[in-house]
Amino acid sequence: SYLLDDFDLARVEAQVQDNIPALKTVLAPHFKIGTSVTRGMIDTPHAALIRRHFNSITPGNEFKWDAVQATEGQFAFEGTDRWVDFAAQHGMQIRGHTFVWHSQAPAWLFQDAQGQPLTSSPAHKTLLMARLETHIRTIARRYGNRIAVWDVVNEVTDPAFPDGLRRSPWFNVLGKEYIDRAFIVAREELPNAKLVINDYNTDIPARREALYRVVADLKARGIPVDGVGHQMHNSFARPTPGQVETTLQRFIPLGVDQEITELDVTLYDDLTASWTEPPADRLVRQGQYYRDLFDVLRRFADNISTVTVWGPSDDDSWLNYAFDTRQDWPLLYDRQLQAKPAYWGIVDPTYLTAAPLSTRLLAPASAR
Ligand code: 9MR
Numbered sequence: 001s002y003l004l005d006d007f008d009l010a011r012v013e014a015q016v017q018d019n020i021p022a023l024k025t026v027l028a029p030h031f032k033i034g035t036s037v038t039r040g041m042i043d044t045p046h047a048a049l050i051r052r053h054f055n056s057i058t059p060g061n062e063f064k065w066d067a068v069q070a071t072e073g074q075f076a077f078e079g080t081d082r083w084v085d086f087a088a089q090h091g092m093q094i095r096g097h098t099f100v101w102h103s104q105a106p107a108w109l110f111q112d113a114q115g116q117p118l119t120s121s122p123a124h125k126t127l128l129m130a131r132l133e134t135h136i137r138t139i140a141r142r143y144g145n146r147i148a149v150w151d152v153v154n155e156v157t158d159p160a161f162p163d164g165l166r167r168s169p170w171f172n173v174l175g176k177e178y179i180d181r182a183f184i185v186a187r188e189e190l191p192n193a194k195l196v197i198n199d200y201n202t203d204i205p206a207r208r209e210a211l212y213r214v215v216a217d218l219k220a221r222g223i224p225v226d227g228v229g230h231q232m233h234n235s236f237a238r239p240t241p242g243q244v245e246t247t248l249q250r251f252i253p254l255g256v257d258q259e260i261t262e263l264d265v266t267l268y269d270d271l272t273a274s275w276t277e278p279p280a281d282r283l284v285r286q287g288q289y290y291r292d293l294f295d296v297l298r299r300f301a302d303n304i305s306t307v308t309v310w311g312p313s314d315d316d317s318w319l320n321y322a323f324d325t326r327q328d329w330p331l332l333y334d335r336q337l338q339a340k341p342a343y344w345g346i347v348d349p350t351y352l353t354a355a356p357l358s359t360r361l362l363a364p365a366s367a368r
Helices: 023-027 046-053 078-089 122-146 169-174 177-189 205-220 241-254 280-299 341-347 349-353
Strands: 032-037 056-059 093-100 149-154 194-199 227-230 257-265 304-309
Touching (some): 023 341, 032 093, 056 078, 056 304, 078 093, 078 122, 093 177, 093 304, 122 177, 177 194, 194 257, 227 241, 241 280, 257 280, 280 341, 280 349, 341 349
Parallel strands (some): 032 056, 032 304, 093 149, 194 227, 257 304
16 A cells, blocks of 8 residues: 555546547538537537538437426427537537437326326327427427528337338337328428438348338428438448448439438447457558448548538547447547548548557646
8 A cells, every 4th residue: 555645636638639620611512520428518518519620519418208208298408409509509400319219218107197008099199299288399499590401300110010010119009191191280380391200220131121102201291301310330341332232222213311310330340359459450440431431431531411410529438338338449539539541531541551640748847
């Protein structure tokens, strides 16, 4: 054992690099580039990183039902207000995520006044539809045009069923009408917003076709859906650039805008490995993956309005806690907010041939 005496413990804030191109400038000819944001980031150096590189934000959790209306009829807008103001202040687009999802929904939503699960009885149908409408109308009226894009429904497909629709509580009570109503009500309230149906694994043929059928059916019946969101939680193995191309191509005849809404690229091949540091060769491969992916996305720029990565920097990825506690490095900037090979893959792939730049700045003691 030993004693320490008379020392300072100081937090060294990450420094946002000011000598590299802003992602949003590099990509301006093609599409908007966004990131998801989480609570607290407004007050950390992440805010500077977000302002510098991105022109769209998607609050990752604040707009979800359990955050906005945890208790029936009591709307909490503190978290959402902050981000809407932040976006307005910095001239960014903001995406609302999401009005209708089966997950991160409070228990009361699918229960009657006695706490019993809702059924498909006429009374319960009326109740749940009224809840859906109230929720959408209340949020839409608060923010109106300040929110340019809405993920109106999230993850509603399931290729296991012939109709391609997930058997969520929404579906089990209301049938597919809940999707129709969500879009119709959103359009009534928000005539100018882009209304999106968002889903994952859209590169896998079964899911892609399920989503295609659902969107085609909505369009055929005049339901106002403007866009398809491909989440894209990717790995090196999939989707390949070719699979992305096939997926984007598939939706073009439907005349919808397309967005990449939740992009990240795990460094792992499986669920068993667990590293404490990212292997350098993997970071370069990740850069190559982002390079090849963005080559495709740029080619489809006419059909894509926004590409959003699911977090500004590796310290703020859902993948750090989704699978036990193993760390992952799926994004464009590292935990010190420095540009990774992933960033260079998009901005200037010639840098990928060199060893990853390590330009971490540690402020000299005198400056702390
Ligand atoms: O990023 C979100 C994370 O903070 C939440 O804990 C998680 C809970 O489901 O949701 C994450 O975002 C999800 C998104 O809303 C929908 N697609 C999958 C995303 C990753 O789970």
